[in-house]
Amino acid sequence: MNEQNPVPPQxxxxxxxxxxxxxxxxxxxxxxxRAPIPNVVAAIDAILRHxxxxxxxxxxxxxxxxxxxMLFVSVVxxxxxxxxxxxFSGGDQLWAAPVKIAAGLMISALICLPxxxxxxxxxxxxxxxxxxxxxxxxxxxxxxxxxxxxAPVAWIFSQSTESLPWMGTLHLVFWFIATIFGLRFLEVGxxxxxxxxxxxxxxxxxxxxxxxxxxxxxxxPILGTADTFLPQEKQFFVSHWGDCLKATDKELKSKVxx
Amino acid sequence: MRTQSEKLNPHEISTLLRGELSxxxxxxxxxxxxxxxxxxxxxxxxxxxxxxxxxxxxxxxQALFTAIKFPLIILLTxxxxxxxxxxxxxxxxxxxxxRQSFSAILMSFTVTAAILGAFSPVMAFMxxxxxxxxxxxxxxxxxxxxxxxxxxxxAFAGTTGNARLFQLLARLGGSRxxxxxxxxxxxxxxxxxxxxxxxxxxxxxxAPNLPVEFFRDAxxxxxxxxxxxxxxxxxxxx
Numbered sequence: 380m381n382e383q384n385p386v387p388p389q390x391x392x393x394x395x396x397x398x399x400x401x402x403x404x405x406x407x408x409x410x411x412x413r414a415p416i417p418n419v420v421a422a423i424d425a426i427l428r429h430x431x432x433x434x435x436x437x438x439x440x441x442x443x444x445x446x447x448x449m450l451f452v453s454v455v456x457x458x459x460x461x462x463x464x465x466x467f468s469g470g471d472q473l474w475a476a477p478v479k480i481a482a483g484l485m486i487s488a489l490i491c492l493p494x495x496x497x498x499x500x501x502x503x504x505x506x507x508x509x510x511x512x513x514x515x516x517x518x519x520x521x522x523x524x525x526x527x528x529x530a531p532v533a534w535i536f537s538q539s540t541e542s543l544p545w546m547g548t549l550h551l552v553f554w555f556i557a558t559i560f561g562l563r564f565l566e567v568g569x570x571x572x573x574x575x576x577x578x579x580x581x582x583x584x585x586x587x588x589x590x591x592x593x594x595x596x597x598x599x600p601i602l603g604t605a606d607t608f609l610p611q612e613k614q615f616f617v618s619h620w621g622d623c624l625k626a627t628d629k630e631l632k633s634k635v636x637x
Numbered sequence: 638m639r640t641q642s643e644k645l646n647p648h649e650i651s652t653l654l655r656g657e658l659s660x661x662x663x664x665x666x667x668x669x670x671x672x673x674x675x676x677x678x679x680x681x682x683x684x685x686x687x688x689x690x691x692x693x694x695x696x697x698x699q700a701l702f703t704a705i706k707f708p709l710i711i712l713l714t715x716x717x718x719x720x721x722x723x724x725x726x727x728x729x730x731x732x733x734x735x736r737q738s739f740s741a742i743l744m745s746f747t748v749t750a751a752i753l754g755a756f757s758p759v760m761a762f763m764x765x766x767x768x769x770x771x772x773x774x775x776x777x778x779x780x781x782x783x784x785x786x787x788x789x790x791x792a793f794a795g796t797t798g799n800a801r802l803f804q805l806l807a808r809l810g811g812s813r814x815x816x817x818x819x820x821x822x823x824x825x826x827x828x829x830x831x832x833x834x835x836x837x838x839x840x841x842x843x844a845p846n847l848p849v850e851f852f853r854d855a856x857x858x859x860x861x862x863x864x865x866x867x868x869x870x871x872x873x874x875x
Contacts, residue, residue: 428727525728528721532830535717539837540860560728 406435406571422448426521426564434568437513446509449516450485456523457481463530467537467546468604475608479601483594484523488515491587498579499569506572514568522554522561529553543603544623550602551595558588592616650679653748656801658808661744665737665809673740676747677712683747683754684708688841690760691787694770695843702851706838707753711746714831715739718823725822730815731806741805742823749798756790770845783842799824836861 407413412435416422422445425432436445461477468476496511506514536549562584569580595601596616598609649672652660664672688707692699722742723735733741763786767779774780799820806816835841837856843849 427724428732525721525724528724531717531720532826532833535830535833535837536860539833539857540863541858542860542863545860545863563728 446513446516449520453519453523456527460526463534479598487591487594498583502579503575504572518561518565522557525557679747680750681708683750686757687753690757694764696849699843699849703841710834718826729818731810731819745798745802749794752794832861
């Protein structure tokens with residue numbers, strides 16, 4: 380053995396992440412971000428704790444598998460949350476609510492995907508369509524996982540109140556909180572694609588929120604009951620919510636009189 | 638690092654109360670079933686004793702019911718919100734696993750329950766000195782004094798528990814801003830669910846003109862926030 384040439388260590392020394400002149404780390408600068416995401420559990424863990432790892436993996440050639448996993452998790456989580464929402468009315472709503480929530484979410488995403496891609500391109504972003512699809516799938520997954528976190532609270536309220544507008548508002552609040560975190564993930568991903576401006580992204584956020592809220596009206600009833608699976612009458616969500624609030628006001632006035 | 642087989646010292650509760658962060662942060666690094674059971678026991682005993690003192694005024698049976706209900710609210714809130722609390726922490730900048738967020742919240746409730754337990758003899762003495770509960774007493778100053786004393790003790794215990802939790806979060810996250818953000822989010826969801834659970838599990842003191850019971854008949858009718866809204870409406874209608 381040559382004592383002057385010791386065996387090199389098997390593990391390469393860890394290279395500290397390098398910050399760009401602007402101070403922002405590039406995706407993949409941290410070696411932990413380059414670790415592949417092999418399964419659904421790893422995908423859930425990554426989106427909650429290391430979202431940059433998901434963003435980095437979405438830029439790799441085999442991102443399709445990760446996107447499929449994220450969509451699968453989104454569908455499963457929205458179905459579970461749907462069952463919880465369905466317990467408010469019970470009966471047919473136990474299967475109708477999960478179907479409507481999962482379908483509504485996926486259809487909303489599909490409707491908004493083209494506009495997201497267009498706004499991304501107009502903003503000067505270098506993101507490919509598959510990366511945009513992946514970021515949108517990430518938004519859906521994070522949002523639905525957070526909804527699962529709210530599910531026990533939603534279930535307790537479902538069992539202890541009979542007020543439909545109250546439960547509707549509660550679910551909307553939970554959805555809104557989950558969506559904020561999901562949109563934050565999307566915006567961080569967007570900011571790593573060399574976009575010149577975020578104005579297009581912010582416009583798209585408004586479109587997405589409006590589409591998703593309208594979807595709750597288009598697929599009604601999700602919480603209450605009806606004779607038909609889908610509504611017979613077309614309505615915008617503003618007028619639908621106006622009707623619901625008027626009904627609540629009447630209900631409250633009658634309770635106060637009692 | 639401590640191991641599972643390591644002996645548990647019941648005096649660790651005083652370490653928790655003193656807020657010795659180096660020890661407490663070390664406890665979070667590894668799951669210790671014995672410590673979990675100890676914290677659970679303090680919550681059941683501390684909150685249970687305080688609940689018993691509170692319910693004793695109405696009836697010994699009410700004391701038993703409230704002794705069960707008080708720790709139940711704490712434990713159901715911790716379990717019910719464990720998922721969302723664990724998910725919110727990394728989203729708000731504190732990257733800790735589920736086990737750590739659950740243990741941290743349980744520890745803050747342990748501090749709260751220990752304080753409540755310590756105040757239970759004082760509350761029991763106060764109740765012992767109060768005239769028997771009746772429709773007249775409920776209208777008078779004694780009832781208001783007991784109500785205010787309860788609010789003061791519970792507020793003090795809750796604030797101290799959360800102050801300890803804030804210190805722990807600041808140490809884990811290395812930033813007071815992140816700790817404050819996480820604490821506010823956790824407080825919001827815990828208060829939201831805790832209020833509703835308290836509403837479902839009412840009564841705690843017990844009304845003199847109503848029978849002693851574990852649940853009211855209308856326990857699952859309506860919710861806490863609806864009732865608050867209704868009361869506000871009533872004020873304006875009057």
